[in-house]
Amino acid sequence: MAVSKNAWLTGLRYRGGDNMLVWMLHRISGLAMVLFVGAHILSSFFTQQLGSTWGIALNTIYESPYFQIFLYFFVIFHVINGLRIILLDFFPKLLEYQRELTWLEWIIFIPIFGLSVFITVIKILNGG
Amino acid sequence: MKVTVKILRYDPEKDQRPHYQTYQVDAEPTDWVLDLLERIKGDQDGSLSFRRSCAHGICGSDAMRINGMNRLACKTLLQDLHSHTIVVEPLLGLPIIKDLVVDMEPFFDHYKSVMPYLVNDEQAPMRERLQSPAERERFDDTTKCILCAACTTSCPSFWANGDYIGPAAIVNAHRFIFDSRDRASSERLRILNGQFGVFRCHTIFNCTQACPREIQITKAIGEVKKAIATGNLD
Numbered sequence: 001m002a003v004s005k006n007a008w009l010t011g012l013r014y015r016g017g018d019n020m021l022v023w024m025l026h027r028i029s030g031l032a033m034v035l036f037v038g039a040h041i042l043s044s045f046f047t048q049q050l051g052s053t054w055g056i057a058l059n060t061i062y063e064s065p066y067f068q069i070f071l072y073f074f075v076i077f078h079v080i081n082g083l084r085i086i087l088l089d090f091f092p093k094l095l096e097y098q099r100e101l102t103w104l105e106w107i108i109f110i111p112i113f114g115l116s117v118f119i120t121v122i123k124i125l126n127g128g
Numbered sequence: 129m130k131v132t133v134k135i136l137r138y139d140p141e142k143d144q145r146p147h148y149q150t151y152q153v154d155a156e157p158t159d160w161v162l163d164l165l166e167r168i169k170g171d172q173d174g175s176l177s178f179r180r181s182c183a184h185g186i187c188g189s190d191a192m193r194i195n196g197m198n199r200l201a202c203k204t205l206l207q208d209l210h211s212h213t214i215v216v217e218p219l220l221g222l223p224i225i226k227d228l229v230v231d232m233e234p235f236f237d238h239y240k241s242v243m244p245y246l247v248n249d250e251q252a253p254m255r256e257r258l259q260s261p262a263e264r265e266r267f268d269d270t271t272k273c274i275l276c277a278a279c280t281t282s283c284p285s286f287w288a289n290g291d292y293i294g295p296a297a298i299v300n301a302h303r304f305i306f307d308s309r310d311r312a313s314s315e316r317l318r319i320l321n322g323q324f325g326v327f328r329c330h331t332i333f334n335c336t337q338a339c340p341r342e343i344q345i346t347k348a349i350g351e352v353k354k355a356i357a358t359g360n361l362d
Binding site: 003010011014015016017019020023088089090092093096098 | 138140145146193195196197220221223224282284287330331332333334336337344346347350351353354
């Protein structure tokens with residue numbers, strides 16, 4: 001009798017290298033953005049419709065600069081990686097240069113994310 | 129040198145679930161991983177099961193996960209692994225029959241579903257169906273597939289859902305879709321446009337990285353996606 005392992009979970013240990021890391025980050029960042037937007041909608045709902053302090057609590061969490069650094073990472077990464085995938089889908093010939101495109105993606109990502117973090121840190125140092 | 133080989137074993141008559149077994153083997157850096165498996169089976173444990181045939185990277189029988197990545201055991205040199213510990217596991221996403229032998233039937237079912245043969249009902253010419261070098265070049269890359277399943281079983285979309293047709297089937301469909309002599313391209317594109325067809329590919333590139341024949345698999349899949357979206361085979 002053949003046995004089927006849960007390939008989905010075991011697959012997380014597959015050594016796909018940077019390609020697989022980028023794909024996993026894209027998935028995680030997509031989920032993270034759903035959570036961020038969900039928290040924002042919930043916070044508005046609690047505050048404006050119910051007048052509940054839950055809204056203020058949620059606001060305090062996702063408006064904190066530390067939380068926003070994660071937000072910048074996920075949103076900026078998801079956008080740039082999404083553009084790379086769209087580009088590859090429209091022009092399959094570019095798939096031969098996918099490694100270079102992934103490097104280009106990081107080259108674009110790092111300064112934009114770095115600048116966002118820099119501005120946020122300056123704000124923290126100035127007392128928020 | 130001494131090499132530690134850790135193999136994921138599973139005997140359906142004895143084991144509840146797969147487990148690792150470790151062997152110490154004398155080896156040279158220029159040995160193939162297949163040589164090590166042969167040595168273990170011949171000298172230490174005759175119960176070890178794995179597929180092999182030509183041992184020259186042509187038949188595609190001995191695809192397995194070596195140090196976490198799909199490769200052919202007969203094309204993987206020890207010196208290229210840069211490690212004295214080698215972990216050998218069966219391909220992911222296909223049921224394990226015994227040790228490193230997996231059930232390839234689901235894989236070949238997907239392969240057969242794309243009609244991997246020339247379809248042309250037109251009157252055959254007196255001699256061969258002529259094709260220019262440029263027309264032949266169009267699908268040259270995808271003719272190299274040896275059906276080892278290294279690509280399909282490295283694909284997270286396939287791990288998540290075994291109904292996904294998989295990279296190997298798409299590669300073999302590509303080989304005929306872009307063949308100027310074939311007349312069933314639209315039928316193949318219709319099959320690949322299905323729920324478990326080509327759009328389950330998320331451009332992850334594990335398949336391209338795993339292919340022992342160095343086929344640009346993700347590019348071939350991208351070309352099929354574009355042909356479906358535009359209805360144009362250029």
